[in-house]
Amino acid sequence: MKTVCSKDNCVGCMACIELCPKNAIKIVDNLSSYNAVIDEEQCVNCNLCHNVCQNNANVEVARPIDWKQGWALDNSIRESSSSGGAAQAIELAFVKAGGIVCSCTFSSGEFGFSFAETEDEIKAFCGSKYVKSTPYGVYKKIKRKIQTGNKVLFVGLPCQVAAVKKYVGEMYTKNLYTIDLICHGSPSPEILRKFLEQHGIDINKIQNVQFRTNTRFQLKENERYIGTKGVLDRYSMAFLNAICYTENCYRCQFAKLERISDITLGDSWGSNLSKEEQKNGVSLILCQTEKGMKLVESAEMKLLDVDLQNAVEHNHQLKAPSQMPTSRNVFFERLKSGERMDSIVGQLYPKQCAKQFVKKILIKTKIMGGG
Numbered sequence: 001m002k003t004v005c006s007k008d009n010c011v012g013c014m015a016c017i018e019l020c021p022k023n024a025i026k027i028v029d030n031l032s033s034y035n036a037v038i039d040e041e042q043c044v045n046c047n048l049c050h051n052v053c054q055n056n057a058n059v060e061v062a063r064p065i066d067w068k069q070g071w072a073l074d075n076s077i078r079e080s081s082s083s084g085g086a087a088q089a090i091e092l093a094f095v096k097a098g099g100i101v102c103s104c105t106f107s108s109g110e111f112g113f114s115f116a117e118t119e120d121e122i123k124a125f126c127g128s129k130y131v132k133s134t135p136y137g138v139y140k141k142i143k144r145k146i147q148t149g150n151k152v153l154f155v156g157l158p159c160q161v162a163a164v165k166k167y168v169g170e171m172y173t174k175n176l177y178t179i180d181l182i183c184h185g186s187p188s189p190e191i192l193r194k195f196l197e198q199h200g201i202d203i204n205k206i207q208n209v210q211f212r213t214n215t216r217f218q219l220k221e222n223e224r225y226i227g228t229k230g231v232l233d234r235y236s237m238a239f240l241n242a243i244c245y246t247e248n249c250y251r252c253q254f255a256k257l258e259r260i261s262d263i264t265l266g267d268s269w270g271s272n273l274s275k276e277e278q279k280n281g282v283s284l285i286l287c288q289t290e291k292g293m294k295l296v297e298s299a300e301m302k303l304l305d306v307d308l309q310n311a312v313e314h315n316h317q318l319k320a321p322s323q324m325p326t327s328r329n330v331f332f333e334r335l336k337s338g339e340r341m342d343s344i345v346g347q348l349y350p351k352q353c354a355k356q357f358v359k360k361i362l363i364k365t366k367i368m369g370g371g
Contacts, residue, residue: 004036005055013163016049069306084283109204158254182266185245230370262292270314
């Protein structure tokens with residue numbers, strides 16, 4: 001098997017697929033890893049795929065020059081966002097200034113990328129997505145929009161930002177603005193598909209998937225919780241325990257304070273603000289460039305000082321990649337054999353699952369609220 005980068009190290013950015021003139025590359029997803037596999041009969045050895053791959057070259061990163069915590073001044077944005085709504089506030093300011101935003105959306109069972117030029121279109125980007133998304137198809141469009149004089153803001157995971165920057169090239173980066181999201185790792189979308197199927201849900205037939213509401217992690221489909229409201233589902237538990245990510249995530253070159261983008265966004269975990277304020281959602285905002293600082297300043301947000309060292313201590317992905325759990329191989333062996341994910345996670349994390357079971361009983365008997 002000939003691959004674009006080293007085996008099982010593919011991040012799934014798909015820039016190589018989009019650049020290949022012979023359609024000779026495909027992503028092979030075996031749940032536990034991605035590989036960009038080259039069809040040697042179609043390949044003409046032009047090396048375009050190798051050159052665009054971020055794993056085959058050093059990527060340029062920079063330390064933050066400014067750091068804040070805060071939230072969108074519009075309460076409706078803050079309430080509908082995973083943290084403080086900083087991403088949506090910045091995106092809105094960008095389109096108001098005549099720019100175009102490209103970010104992840106969910107449609108027809110797929111997590112892909114689309115463009116927004118109006119305030120209403122920005123709403124489709126709202127919410128965290130704890131699953132691998134597919135940027136294929138947007139690289140050429142981004143470059144074309146920039147070449148025709150448009151300013152484009154790309155919002156995605158650090159590896160996706162790196163791919164966009166390499167594809168567009170230095171010549172056009174003046175009008176390319178980037179935001180990377182602090183990422184702990186991402187699972188294959190097939191894992192989510194399997195989990196939902198085991199709960200009688202066809203991902204192709206639902207309109208919306210939510211992974212989190214403010215600081216509460218729990219899957220929702222079409223506004224309906226998977227299980228009892230307020231009780232952590234087994235997909236979310238697997239994600240939070242870092243057991244279901246693709247293999248490359250445990251070697252992520254972007255898991256450090258030096259970042260790939262103009263702006264880095266995440267949760268302001270460990271904030272010195274009140275518990276009530278944190279419950280409403282507070283974003284951590286790191287700016288690596290002057291472009292990024294101007295974008296943040298243009299957005300309608302409440303901005304406060306934050307202790308950078310404390311923020312790094314409470315966001316481990318700003319120091320190192322997630323550690324691979326010792327039971328990860330067992331998890332995938334059983335998942336690939338067709339076993340229910342609820343059963344696998346239940347046996348691998350019995351104490352956590354028992355705690356959630358007790359919580360479920362307390363909520364159902366109304367001794368505890370599910371909010």
